[in-house]
Structure formats: C-alpha cells, structure tokens
Amino acid sequence: MWRWLHPYAKPEATYRLNQKLLPWFAVPGILLLVIGMVWALLFAPADYQQGESYRIIFVHVPAAFWSMGFYMGMAIAALSAVVWQIRTAEWAILAIAPIGAVLTFISLFTGAVWGKPMWGTWWEWDARLTAQLILFFLYLGVLALYAAFEDERTGAKAAGILTLIGTVNIPIIHYSVYWWNTLHQQSTISKAITRLEKPSMAPEMLWPLVVCIFAFMLVASALVLLRLNNEILKREVRRPWAQAELLEEKH
Amino acid sequence: MNPRRKKRLTITLSIVGAVAIATGLMLYALSQNIDLFYTPTEIVEGKGAEKTLPEIGQRLRVGGLVVPGSVVRNDESLYVAFHLVGSGEAEVIVEYEGVLPDLFREGQGIVAQGTLVEPNRIVATEVLARHDEEYMPPGLAKELKGIEHVPPSQQKYNNAGNGGAL
Structure with a gap:
C-alpha cells in the first residue's frame, strides 16, 4: 500500500517531485x-468591540494555526527519519x-501587539501563551540539536527524537484555553469545525480569515519545498544528476 | 516491516507515549496552579475538591464579569471600584487606582491582579480586559445583543470623573 512512496527515498526523485x-x-x-x-484589511467590517484592532487576527490566527500544523508535518518527517532512516526525511x-x-x-x-491595546498587557504567563512560547523553543532546539553533532546523521536522529517528544505540546497548546482559566479567549474556528457549531464570527469576517489561512499554508509549503530542494542539492552536489541540474540552471 | 524497523518504531512510540503520560500526570497535578486566575466563586466558596479558601493578604488574580451598575468612580482621582461575578452567584469587590484598558466596561470580562484584603475584597495593582471569541460588525452586535460599544476616544464625558455610567 505504501509502495508508491518508495521512489522518494531517492533524493533525485524527491527533488523532481518538489520542482x-x-x-x-x-x-x-x-x-x-x-x-x-x-479583503481583510480594506473590505472586512470593523469589530463591534475591538474596532479596527481586531484585524491583526488575519495574520495572528493563520500563523498560529500553521505553527502547529507544520510541527505535525515535521513530526511525520521525524518518524520516517528515525524508523526508516531515510535521508530525505532527515533533510x-x-x-x-x-x-x-x-x-x-x-x-x-x-x-503581543494585539494584547497591549486589548488586554492591556504585552505578555501574561497564561497557559496558552506559555505553551506557544515552548513551541518556539522546540523549533529552535530541533535546529540547534541538528547542528550540534560532528556527524550529521547522528544530529538528524537526535533532532528527530526531540521533534517526536515535542508533539506532546501540540494538544496542550490547542486545549489550554479549555482546560484552564486563561487570559486568551477560546478558539473561534476549530470550535466551529470540530463541534459543528455555528461559527462565532460574522461570515463577512470569517471568509477572508479562511482565505488567509489557506494562503499561509500554501506560501509556507512553497518555502519548505524550496528549502528542501536546496538541502538536497547541497548534499548531492557531487552526483552527476545534481551537476547536470546546476549547469542547466546556470544557462 | 523488517524486524529492526519494527523495533525502532516500538521504541520511539513507547518513548513518546511515556513522555505524554508523564506530562499528562504533571499537568493534572499542577492543574490548579496553571489556572491564571480565581473565579469569584472560588474566592468566596473555596477552590478545588478541598474547597481551600485563599488567605487574607495573598497576592492573586481574579477573573470575571464586571457587574452592570456596580462601577463607582472618584471625581478627583483614578480610583475605581466594581463588583465582579463569575458563572455562579458569588460576587467580589475589586478596588483599583490607575488606567483601565480600553475594553473595560460594564458586563466585560476582566482579570485583576492584586491583594486579597478582606474575604471578598481585592485591591488590584493591575486590571486586564478579556474578550470572547465572538467577532461581528457593530450593526449586527446592536441587532443581536443590543450592545453599542463606543471606543473611549469617542466617549462623551460630562466631566473628568464621570465615565462609569457609559
């Protein structure tokens, strides 16, 4: 059933697919x-309570949403890297x-920029904010651990295991506003999706937000593809196919 | 799956599982300390299964809704006092001297940090506003909830002290 995935263990095949x-x-x-x-900044209406300041949601929510989404993507890569020891997954x-x-x-x-005018504070050690800060440190930790070993594959293994352990934080971030009293309000979008409730956001605000969430996903994925291809080329630079590829790009 | 991969998969998943269980137990044990604030009911009736009351003089945060009609202001200073209510019946009194956040109004959720001076009275050093996860244009809010929120920059004050009635 997974046979169609097998060719992509070969860096060249992954490179071509990414292209x-x-x-x-x-x-x-x-x-x-x-x-x-x-749409969000010029045409969506202002909020009844927060006025124009609420518009920062159109950057804040997509970024927060995919900071967790891409972590799960990284965890899938880490699992493949640790168990199947596939180099493309490590990269x-x-x-x-x-x-x-x-x-x-x-x-x-x-x-923080949103919190200052609305809540009255840049930062509060509430469960949601703290868990998200831990996610930031996890990402930095994975990068640091990857680079901390003389042998790159040992570093990749260590970073992969840290990534997998860090997945424990993802449900904590998501449910923090339900499990504990927090300054951060509860979620608007996932509540509507998971409990099939009517979304607590007017449709003329919700649609631009949905567009922004998709846009962030697509742009960030494109950046990941670019970065992955760079990593592949960097490591395969001595291989004939990579040489041919680089020559072609020069002309 | 070959046996070596199977072994690696089992080891990895059990490490992640063990960390998840450990974290879960830790958070469960600390759950009362992770709450950012007490609710008014927890201050009056006690918190948790043991109904522990906060002590007088304890520094704490309290979060709830500002009871409509309870806001008292001083004409000469920034002093303000108001009642706070949670999901239950219990109310606590919050006194504060300082600048309130823009979102502060009657019926609004707030979190106040300060010292408990009487069983139901808190002298706050900081008042933060909460807002809920509802977003809608002003017209719809007026129609649906009868709320007309006026930003402080456009509020009409009779004199320097009278803002509570708005």
Missing part, C-alpha cells in the same frame, strides 16, 4: 495571500523547522 509541485503551491499561495490581505526536518519557527514567532509577536 513539479512548487508552482502549484507558490502561485495560488501568493495570489490568495494578496486577495486575503486586501525535511531541517527544511521545515525554520519556517515553523518563523510562523511561531509571528504568532507570538502579533499576539
């Missing part, structure tokens, strides 16, 4: 990002981690 996939992520991603941002960890770290940083930063 083919890249435009399908990059082009709609950039388009949707422009549409979503213009995928390295390709995803900085993108995830940036998404996490964006969510923390926009959260």
